Amino acid sequence: MDRVEIVVIGGGPAGMAAAVAAREAGLENVLLIERDRELGGILQQCIHNGFGLHRFKEDLTGPEFSERYIHRMGELNIPVKLDTTVLEITGNREVLYINAAEGVRTVAAGAIVLAMGCRERSRGAINIPGSRPAGVFTAGTAQRLINMEGYMVGKRVMMLGTGDIGLIMARRLTLEGAKVIAVLARKPYPGGLMRNVAQCLYDYDIPLLLRHTIVEIVGKDRVTGVLVAETDQNSRPIPGSEELYECDTVILSVGLIPENELSLSAGVKLDPHTGGPIVDETRQTSVPGIYACGNVVYVHDLVDFVVEESEIAARGAAGFVLGSEGGEAETVEGEGRGSDDRKDAPVHVLPGGGLKYVVPQRIRGINGEDPLDLFLRVKRVYGRSFIEVRYGGDVLKRVKRLRLNPGEMERLRLNKSEMERINEVDLIVEAVEVGG
């Protein structure tokens, strides 16, 4: 069996950034496995701009952002297996993969970085009744067909869901000559960023119907229309409010799910709130030596934050590999304070009132009392409010926010002195609206 120091699974931005960072952390023997025919991942179809503002201080398109990492992978000569699917990972870090050239093979890894990304929720996931004609696409599928394969998906389009991909695809379809009849949001506010509502919908006079959803898809061979209903305060369709819109295409932008079948095969525990692995501050999962980064952990807003997380995971994985070579897998350099007990019994970070999730979910104190960023997402829109980190009966930290939005990740930094106070007791993070 071949043996490498780190196997990275997934060749999108998360995987490439992890592989690059692992090499830069001093590991020579890094292997990246990608199932597509080229590196770059989903960014290759995200041809719009808005990427890289934090990382490169430039406004790049998806392919441009990707190509920077592809270039760096080449410079560092990092081995990549393309057209290769990982079938299974074991808890003792053996990776079973398959491709046309080698057949089925196993490679043993000192550490594994999971970077499989996420996939889209589809019609089945949201149970839209009606017939099953052609012409129903997820936004990402339509994006790939139009931007890479050169197929136009339809002429009269109804879009359900106001995630950023949906908004961007409404503009893209319009540019390519389709008529987007409307974009529907089940909730009273759009899911994506306001700037995308402005530059994708308002710029092209595409109607945004808040509090509306599709209750039936009509058509035999091809979609011929959709029945649209208004929704109530609980986002449920209001009977009697249905209206028929003629269209030949329905596009769904109704959420993303971290893709964790492989994680489960390795025994990695998932967080029901994120849909991704439970990770500590080094992005180590519940299985020692298996790390995770990017949208496989939780769905990020910006690729800039994905690559930042990948570098954290890669450093963690490199530390694990270098530590086990010295026979001291659990010891991390520069660590000298009495936080050893936390490594075995980590502090839990729990989402309290108003929060959908918090990442990382565990703190082990592996990097001593270094500052630590918590990433969290709220469940609904908040006006003037504060985010509070509670520790036992005390408030460890409280920060004010003018507005909190489920479409935007919040970052909360715990500084050195706050990290020093964390020991044994679980942290609870909450959002509280002040009113006004």
Next chain:
Amino acid sequence: MSGIDREIICIVCPTGCRIRVRGANQQKLTVGGNECKRGEEYALKEITDPRRTLITTVRIDHGSLKRLPVRTNREIPKESIFPCMEVINRARVEAPVQIGQVIIPDILGTGADVVATRSMGVPPRA
């Protein structure tokens, strides 16, 4: 009394400020509601000379994919977007292409070049 009074959602960054622009005419405008200086610049520009980066694809022959992603290398007037799309839709390029390569120079006299946003090689024959 037909002055300017518009609310503009800033697209410069993800914050998405709602910026109010008011004034008697285009030379006398006041801006409010923006959290940063770039917002003010954007809002004024949006009233006087709205521009966007145009991002789309062109047909590519003998490449690993059927379409090559492209962008204008500077912003073009908003009203030029659809006329530029017509020009881009007639274009056809041949692989291989390097990232940054100019596909259409100075499109419709806007001063903006349409450039490739990725490299694309010729796939090996199977």
